[in-house]
Amino acid sequence: MTATNTALARLRTLFPNAPNKVVNPASDEQYPAAVAVPWSQTCWTPAAGYVYLSTVEELAGTLAIIRETGAKFAIRTTGHNPNVGFSSGDETAIVLEIGQLNSRELILADGEGDQGAIARVGPGNTWRNVYGWLEGLGLSAIGGRDPEAGLGGFLTGGGMGAFPNLYGLGADGVRNFQVLLADGSLINANAEKNTDLYRALKGGGSNFGIITQFDIAVHPLIKVQYDLNLNSPEDHDAINQATVAVQHAMEEDSKIGIFTNFNNGFVAVGSLYADHSDKPPRGLELFRNLKSLVKTAVPSTRGTILRSVCTVSTLISHELYEDVYRAWVEVCKTLPSGVVLHYTIQHMGKAGVQAGKGSGGNIMGYVSVPQTWWIVACEWPKDGSDDSDAAAIQSLAEAREVLLEYKCMNFARGSQKVLASYGAENVKRMQEAAARYDPEGVF
Ligand SMILES: Cc1cc2nc3c(=O)[nH]c(=O)nc-3n(C[C@H](O)[C@H](O)[C@H](O)COP(=O)(O)OP(=O)(O)OC[C@H]3O[C@@H](n4cnc5c(N)ncnc54)[C@H](O)[C@@H]3O)c2cc1C
Structure with a gap:
């Protein structure tokens, strides 16, 4: 008997009156539903079992069995992490589902x-x-x-x-x-x-x-005011200029929030303000005035099902943004049909680093300068493949001397050296x- 099977057998005796707590391939309806929870289908890897824990005591009892048997395990809350094995497991592992710990x-x-x-x-x-x-x-x-x-x-x-x-x-x-x-x-x-x-x-x-x-x-x-606009990618230069200008404005006004997402056939620009104001806050009017506005909408990105992400951080640079745009256009030309490769420019400011330190700080070691945390994401249908890669941005940023060491864990691929980037x-x-x-x- 494997360690995982031994653990599953012991877990069933731990919850004798609640058979639904331990879900395995024999659990007719529950098992397929348990497998299909993660956000990305890349993580729909059938595990040996799923254990639904609703109290800390149940969790402690389960962890003791896992430790004693040496069974392989993963912890899952929502399964939003798209890296395989982070909150999912294969037929040799048990997933501890803690979404019910929601007090x-x-x-x-x-x-x-x-x-x-x-x-x-x-x-x-x-x-x-x-x-x-x-x-x-x-x-x-x-x-x-x-x-x-x-x-x-x-x-x-x-x-x-x-x-x-x-x-x-x-x-x-x-x-x-x-x-x-x-x-x-x-x-x-x-x-x-x-x-x-x-x-x-x-x-x-x-x-x-x-x-x-x-x-x-x-x-x-926080009273949030926001626009979500779709622009034509042909206007990339003006969009990148506006993004850089808004990022600089964010250093003066910490109520501004933005993201710029270059996607398949459109650029989604989200501009947010943490207050209700009658006139557009300084900087954000640049987005509103872009000539390439296609429509004001929330883009639908649900076309494909398998997803992955990776990340890199750089200084703010219009030249780099244009380099990345050109490189992305070239890569997109080589992608098989159905594969969508898109990237997002996210801002972290000096003001944010200071506010974070004032609020208690963290262990992530990023420098106190205005910077961009890039997300490169790929979505593809079942027979496609993953083309997300931050290496191109990294080398372009290196060439422009605007590359930063830090990699943001929440947008990283499993193989990226995130912890080492903290120093x-x-x-x-x-x-x-x-x-x-x-x-x-x-x-
Ligand atoms: C659509 C989407 C939007 C996102 N938006 C943002 C965003 O705006 N900002 C941002 O920073 N990130 C964002 N993310 C990234 C997200 O924060 C990470 O993927 C995060 O890991 C998800 O955490 P989770 O608990 O929901 O998911 P899970 O996949 O269930 O867990 C993620 C990891 O944390 C571990 N874990 C979870 N709970 C515990 C616990 N209690 N104790 C120990 N380990 C635990 C799991 O084992 C797993 O390794 C987004 C992701 C998606 C898919």
Whole structure:
């Protein structure tokens, strides 16, 4: 009997009165549904079993069996990470499904109203749950731009919200991680206790233990104003110029948020403002005035089903943006029909780095300058192949001397050296934390 089969047999005896908790290929309807949860079909790899955990006690019992048997496992909240094996497993592995750990509670600091209030939230929440709940309380938090993304991976991978310069990243604002360690102990990691683990979890990924609860900073409700426009790619020069100008304007006005996505036949430009204002905020009018506006719309990118991403970070440079555009046009000409390769320019400002530090900081080691975190994404039908690659941007940026070391975990391909990009000192801190909190290397 393999370690995984032994673990599954023991898990069934752990939950004798709840047969639906352990789902395996013999579970007629549940099994196909459990396999097909991840956002990208590349991760629809049938696992030996899926275990649905709804309490920390159940999770602890399950983890003990996993550890004792040495079974291969993965943790899943929403399955939004498109890297195979991150929150999925094959027939040799068990997936621990923790989406039901979705409690939400507002903790008020010394009864002083919203000042210093904290949202105590389970890792299985989606941002949609959290936003909706907080909005009812007149509050907001730094979460994903796609509300279906989950807290678990988003916050441990850094977490870029719509307004990076306002309060920094999601990880910056985590006040406490409650963590289930491999040895079964449940500990808190914060600015006073287990500070090394606290630091490591702020963007250092999920391989230290299972986070069972996050305490995150909340802010007064952000009133968002936004345009989502589709422009013609032929206007690339003006779009890139406007993007650069808005990125510079963001250093002066941290309420601005943007993304520029070069896609198959259109450029989707999202311009956001974290307030209601009658006239367009400075900088954003550049997007509104682009001559190539096709329509104001939310683009539909659901045409294909298999997806992958990768990332690189650079300084802001109109010349680089034009180099990348030209290289992308050439690559697109070589793609088989049905394959969509697209890229997005995302801003992280000096103001955002400072705001993040002020809010608590993280372990990701990116420099304090206005910069661009690129996402290169590929979507392809079943018989296609993955053509996403950030290497071209990297070498173009190198040639222009605007390449930065940092790689954003949440948009990285599994094979990219994300943790090494945080710098030697931070790598050492993460290794020390892993050795201390997970000495047997269970995670
Ligand atoms: C459509 C889309 C939009 C996105 N938008 C944004 C965005 O705006 N900003 C941004 O920063 N990122 C964004 N992302 C990236 C996203 O944040 C990452 O893919 C993230 O890993 C997803 O986390 P999850 O918990 O939802 O997914 P999962 O795939 O379930 O988990 C991701 C990883 O975290 C681990 N993990 C999850 N929970 C825990 C836990 N409690 N303890 C330990 N490990 C855990 C899993 O094992 C896995 O390795 C987006 C992704 C998609 C697909």
